Amino acid sequence: MYMSTYKLEKHLATRLKNMTCSAIRDMLKQAGRPGFISLGGGYPDPESFPIDIIRSLRILVKRKYKNSIYQYGRSEGLIQLFEQLIPFFKRTNRSIKATPHTISITTGSQQALAILAMMFIDPGDYIAVETPTYLGALQAFNPFQPRYIELEVDDEGIVPDKLDKTISKYPNIKFIYIIPTFQNPTGKTLSLDRRVRIAKILRKHDVIAVEDDPYSELRYEAEPIPSLQSLIPEKVIHLFTFSKTFAPDFRIGGIVAPPEVCETATMIKQGLDLYTSNYNQAMVTEYLAGGHLEPHLKKIINLYKPRRDLMMSLIDTYFPLEISHTNPLGGMFVWAYSNNSKTIHINTILDEALKKNVGFVPGNPFFARKKNSPFSMRLNFTNQSNSNIEKGIKILGQILHKYL
Amino acid sequence: MYMSTYKLEKHLATRLKNMTCSAIRDMLKQAGRPGFISLGGGYPDPESFPIDIIRSLRILVKRKYKNSIYQYGRSEGLIQLFEQLIPFFKRTNRSIKATPHTISITTGSQQALAILAMMFIDPGDYIAVETPTYLGALQAFNPFQPRYIELEVDDEGIVPDKLDKTISKYPNIKFIYIIPTFQNPTGKTLSLDRRVRIAKILRKHDVIAVEDDPYSELRYEAEPIPSLQSLIPEKVIHLFTFSKTFAPDFRIGGIVAPPEVCETATMIKQGLDLYTSNYNQAMVTEYLAGGHLEPHLKKIINLYKPRRDLMMSLIDTYFPLEISHTNPLGGMFVWAYSNNSKTIHINTILDEALKKNVGFVPGNPFFARKKNSPFSMRLNFTNQSNSNIEKGIKILGQILHKYL
Numbered sequence: 001m002y003m004s005t006y007k008l009e010k011h012l013a014t015r016l017k018n019m020t021c022s023a024i025r026d027m028l029k030q031a032g033r034p035g036f037i038s039l040g041g042g043y044p045d046p047e048s049f050p051i052d053i054i055r056s057l058r059i060l061v062k063r064k065y066k067n068s069i070y071q072y073g074r075s076e077g078l079i080q081l082f083e084q085l086i087p088f089f090k091r092t093n094r095s096i097k098a099t100p101h102t103i104s105i106t107t108g109s110q111q112a113l114a115i116l117a118m119m120f121i122d123p124g125d126y127i128a129v130e131t132p133t134y135l136g137a138l139q140a141f142n143p144f145q146p147r148y149i150e151l152e153v154d155d156e157g158i159v160p161d162k163l164d165k166t167i168s169k170y171p172n173i174k175f176i177y178i179i180p181t182f183q184n185p186t187g188k189t190l191s192l193d194r195r196v197r198i199a200k201i202l203r204k205h206d207v208i209a210v211e212d213d214p215y216s217e218l219r220y221e222a223e224p225i226p227s228l229q230s231l232i233p234e235k236v237i238h239l240f241t242f243s244k245t246f247a248p249d250f251r252i253g254g255i256v257a258p259p260e261v262c263e264t265a266t267m268i269k270q271g272l273d274l275y276t277s278n279y280n281q282a283m284v285t286e287y288l289a290g291g292h293l294e295p296h297l298k299k300i301i302n303l304y305k306p307r308r309d310l311m312m313s314l315i316d317t318y319f320p321l322e323i324s325h326t327n328p329l330g331g332m333f334v335w336a337y338s339n340n341s342k343t344i345h346i347n348t349i350l351d352e353a354l355k356k357n358v359g360f361v362p363g364n365p366f367f368a369r370k371k372n373s374p375f376s377m378r379l380n381f382t383n384q385s386n387s388n389i390e391k392g393i394k395i396l397g398q399i400l401h402k403y404l
Numbered sequence: 405m406y407m408s409t410y411k412l413e414k415h416l417a418t419r420l421k422n423m424t425c426s427a428i429r430d431m432l433k434q435a436g437r438p439g440f441i442s443l444g445g446g447y448p449d450p451e452s453f454p455i456d457i458i459r460s461l462r463i464l465v466k467r468k469y470k471n472s473i474y475q476y477g478r479s480e481g482l483i484q485l486f487e488q489l490i491p492f493f494k495r496t497n498r499s500i501k502a503t504p505h506t507i508s509i510t511t512g513s514q515q516a517l518a519i520l521a522m523m524f525i526d527p528g529d530y531i532a533v534e535t536p537t538y539l540g541a542l543q544a545f546n547p548f549q550p551r552y553i554e555l556e557v558d559d560e561g562i563v564p565d566k567l568d569k570t571i572s573k574y575p576n577i578k579f580i581y582i583i584p585t586f587q588n589p590t591g592k593t594l595s596l597d598r599r600v601r602i603a604k605i606l607r608k609h610d611v612i613a614v615e616d617d618p619y620s621e622l623r624y625e626a627e628p629i630p631s632l633q634s635l636i637p638e639k640v641i642h643l644f645t646f647s648k649t650f651a652p653d654f655r656i657g658g659i660v661a662p663p664e665v666c667e668t669a670t671m672i673k674q675g676l677d678l679y680t681s682n683y684n685q686a687m688v689t690e691y692l693a694g695g696h697l698e699p700h701l702k703k704i705i706n707l708y709k710p711r712r713d714l715m716m717s718l719i720d721t722y723f724p725l726e727i728s729h730t731n732p733l734g735g736m737f738v739w740a741y742s743n744n745s746k747t748i749h750i751n752t753i754l755d756e757a758l759k760k761n762v763g764f765v766p767g768n769p770f771f772a773r774k775k776n777s778p779f780s781m782r783l784n785f786t787n788q789s790n791s792n793i794e795k796g797i798k799i800l801g802q803i804l805h806k807y808l
Contacts (some may be wrong), residue, residue: 007610008668011578011612014523014526016523021670022673043476046472046475050472051471067451067455069455069653070653071448071652071653072653107655108677110675110677110678111676111677113675114675114677118417118547119420123416136675136678175415234707240731247473249475249476249477249682250474250681251680251681258412267424268423270540270543272515272519273518274512274514274540277681280684300504374457
């Protein structure tokens with residue numbers, strides 16, 4: 001009845017033309033099938049959720065907070081959470097000095113991306129992103145109709161000299177969006193040396209960087225590297241989330257940024273969803289206050305590191321030689337790609353894999369400008385058992401051998 | 405350090421010029437003072453939160469739902485919640501036949517407003533709103549730079565003949581935004597007869613209405629009136645929330661709309677915050693499934709109705725004769741106004757009231773085009789005790805007598 005009488009097209013805003021549903025989401029619809037092995041998605045393992053801690057925190061929150069915790073809350077965020085975040089940001093993986101005026105809480109870090117897009121992007125504005133970049137960020141930015149500049153990367157991420165030249169060419173660039181640590185989708189990490197050079201470039205050109213950091217707590221080897229924001233706080237908007245280190249469903253993320261950015265973010269957030277659940281913020285507050293993060297991180301790392309090791313060794317064993325892969329030191333993803341397979345499209349591999357009950361995310365949607373997309377796949381190692389990772393990679397290897 | 409080096413202005417998107425922080429929010433910052441009587445805000449009384457039910461629901465959700473409730477969820481919403489919403493929408497205050505394809509869950513109904521703004525509004529597009537209208541809707545719409553048409557209202561709300569003429573004059577109007585039941589800020593309710601006539605006008609002109617309905621469960625007298633959507637489902641996007649009938653902090657709202665609208669809303673929501681907390685959706689699911697809504701509504705109504713009665717009678721007693729007020733049959737607000745007080749600005753009254761520890765929301769921010777703003781105030785009766793309502797209205801009466 002609705003379908004025939006409702007001509008939605010003619011009513012829609014022009015920005016809708018820039019938008020598509022997530023390729024990941026479409027693919028994940030298959031993931032519910034029994035026996036399906038998804039190496040797609042960017043999901044933590046539900047086994048990693050600290051269920052016993054959550055139960056004890058619920059009791060604690062009930063005792064410590066008044067019934068008014070269920071009332072409308074501050075758009076900026078819960079004051080008690082700010083107090084716990086200040087030491088959290090000081091951990092060596094971020095090394096950030098925050099104050100209550102430089103923090104804004106958002107409903108997951110996805111909302112932070114949407115807020116920043118609303119804050120900065122006019123239609124046609126240039127923003128620069130890594131090649132490839134997080135597709136959820138593209139989904140947050142696209143409705144505001146930016147023009148994308150793709151930043152050249154090598155095995156270690158963004159190449160500072162190239163960045164310098166790019167910004168010189170586009171001096172009005174609104175911001176550069178980067179994921180310096182265990183990047184999504186590639187797993188790459190920018191060295192401290194490069195971060196220092198990028199900080200200098202930002203200062204020289206007076207350009208803002210949005211530093212997305214959902215993964216830096218999930219380091220499986222080597223020493224932490226301080227965040228870009230710690231090097232140049234006045235030019236960097238730093239994003240954080242508890243989706244990977246506590247559980248996604250609390251929907252707690254946010255930004256650390258200069259006070260004017262936080263104030264503007266708060267104003268925008270009011271229009272978007274008024275405020276983020278106080279109760280869920282209280283849960284994260286007590287998670288941090290109770291010292292639960294450090295032991296829980298150890299558990300997650302003990303769960304994920306062997307899966308990463310296994311996946312990389314299986315790719316080496318079962319994938320054709322012409323497929324290269326990154327060597328992530330942390331995070332959730334390995335990026336497998338070939339620069340020589342122009343004749344076969346990655347979607348052919350995906351179709352065949354889905355028939356055999358294995359899923360992955362093809363590389364294309366991670367490229368801001370699709371024509372640049374090489375033969376590539378993002379493989380997630382955090383949400384499957386060792387035996388499923390083994391089965392999945394073997395099946396993908398067979399398919400790749402058949403077509404390449 | 406930040407302030408001196410960060411020149412935010414030059415980086416901002418032009419849409420920011422249309423945005424301001426909520427007047428309510430600024431006023432409410434005062435509300436924390438001891439002894440302060442806030443008749444501002446649109447808050448339920450925390451006394452009304454069903455704390456014992458919430459506790460039992462937490463136990464039930466833990467037992468019924470697997471740990472994967474804490475995992476990333478569907479952008480559309482939790483399937484189990486959809487099943488409970490279908491009978492909920494059938495209640496006589498909404499009279500809506502919904503299906504799983506005509507429901508989308510949002511993070512509070514504020515997010516639904518933001519999603520609809522993104523879906524429909526190009527800069528310069530016309531949208532029509534009641535005079536006055538909900539300021540949170542204006543905050544959601546403003547970033548997308550619409551031009552507002554103010555719809556003429558009388559004591560019973562929108563005047564259908566005038567609406568017909570207005571739409572004839574602006575045939576490209578993107579949507580009309582209305583709150584037909586216990587309107588915010590006026591408390592007015594559109595009669596069934598007017599709803600039927602408005603439905604015909606929408607059909608005749610092929611115009612969409614956004615029907616915001618946060619209050620219709622809170623009826624203190626007379627029989628329920630079916631929603632506008634029940635009369636013309638293909639042209640109306642209906643909004644709902646559990647913020648007033650359960651608790652705001654679960655942040656559960658949503659839309660009922662034609663399937664294409666829901667699909668588009670889901671795509672937009674992905675970019676905004678991926679999905680709404682599964683756990684919080686499960687809490688609302690079990691609240692409805694357990695039959696808790698009906699007895700709890702009785703309790704809330706028993707709490708709020710006497711407060712409404714008291715406030716109206718006190719206004720009649722203590723306010724100057726030239727101040728008129730609406731007679732809301734439900735909801736949370738009384739609107740007090742004078743059409744003869746052009747010489748004194750409402751903010752003069754507010755300043756004096758704040759000094760005497762009483763708050764209310766001045767009428768101006770509820771008008772889409774400020775120049776139309778008369779001398780008016782929104783008075784909330786749900787979040788103060790009878791004795792505080794009495795104190796507050798007496799003080800306001802004294803101030804009004806002094807200036808008018």
